[in-house]
Amino acid sequence: MIYINAFVFCGLVCLLGQIILxxxxxxxxxxxxxxxxxxxxLAGCGxxxxxxxxxxxxxxxxxxxxxxxxxxxxxxxxxxxxxxxLLKGLLVNASAGLSATIIIxxxxxxxxxxxx
Amino acid sequence: xxxxxxxxxxxxxxxxxDEFKNIIISFFVGGLCGxxxxxxxxxxxxxxxxxINDSYMLTMVSLVLIGSVLxxxxxxxxxxxxxxxxLIVPTTGFAHAMTSAAMDTRNEGLVKGIGANIFKLTGSxxxxxxxxxxFVSLIKVIIG
Numbered sequence: 001m002i003y004i005n006a007f008v009f010c011g012l013v014c015l016l017g018q019i020i021l022x023x024x025x026x027x028x029x030x031x032x033x034x035x036x037x038x039x040x041x042l043a044g045c046g047x048x049x050x051x052x053x054x055x056x057x058x059x060x061x062x063x064x065x066x067x068x069x070x071x072x073x074x075x076x077x078x079x080x081x082x083x084x085x086l087l088k089g090l091l092v093n094a095s096a097g098l099s100a101t102i103i104i105x106x107x108x109x110x111x112x113x114x115x116x
Numbered sequence: 117x118x119x120x121x122x123x124x125x126x127x128x129x130x131x132x133x134d135e136f137k138n139i140i141i142s143f144f145v146g147g148l149c150g151x152x153x154x155x156x157x158x159x160x161x162x163x164x165x166x167x168i169n170d171s172y173m174l175t176m177v178s179l180v181l182i183g184s185v186l187x188x189x190x191x192x193x194x195x196x197x198x199x200x201x202x203l204i205v206p207t208t209g210f211a212h213a214m215t216s217a218a219m220d221t222r223n224e225g226l227v228k229g230i231g232a233n234i235f236k237l238t239g240s241x242x243x244x245x246x247x248x249x250x251f252v253s254l255i256k257v258i259i260g
Contacts, residue, residue, distance in 0.1 A: 007147035014146025044252035057153035070249035109218035112188035
């Protein structure tokens with residue numbers, strides 16, 4: 001059942017993105033930024049965790065999850081350490097994805113040659 | 117010929133991309149990405165006994181790996197021209213943006229090329245993500 005939910009949720013996010021790209025003059029860079037901001041706001045309202053419970057990886061695969069990870073890290077930091085935890089915890093949950101992306105991109109850029 | 121006429125001619129000659137078809141394709145490709153992610157998560161969770169949050173994280177790392185290597189091999193742009201947003205919105209698009217920025221500038225050197233330009237396309241995602249996340253959490257904490 002969770003596979004169907006994952007299909008529907010992830011598909012709907014991509015569909016929304018495609019509609020934005022078709023109807024406006026925004027580039028994919030704008031689109032991803034908008035989606036991250038939407039993810040932050042949804043996580044701030046406490047909705048994103050419910051999406052993850054409902055759709056599983058369907059909600060963690062789109063880029064909106066990056067915003068949700070940032071907000072959840074900051075809130076966890078606040079609950080354990082107070083206001084200083086907001087800054088200390090902001091990147092904690094998102095760290096794995098961000099670090100992996102930077103490291104893998106660097107290694108790939110060193111190994112492969114661009115054709116242009 | 118004045119400008120409005122010129123624009124009309126351009127519009128009639130432009131190849132029409134089928135908007136509805138693109139939207140349906142991105143829905144299905146995006147959905148398949150979700151199913152693929154869920155399958156990977158289940159494998160990490162049930163076969164390798166990671167916790168559920170770690171499984172989600174490892175799934176994200178796997179998708180980043182796939183997106184980066186496909187970009188390195190030069191396949192990603194061809195696939196995206198068919199799949200559209202189905203591969204841009206998942207984490208593969210984030211990996212593609214960072215890897216292609218690094219690859220395009222690697223000839224200019226390690227520091228001035230890759231170092232200065234690797235965040236050229238993804239910088240805005242990271243910047244606005246962090247700024248908005250900070251203020252959203254601050255507001256949430258203050259409100260209660």
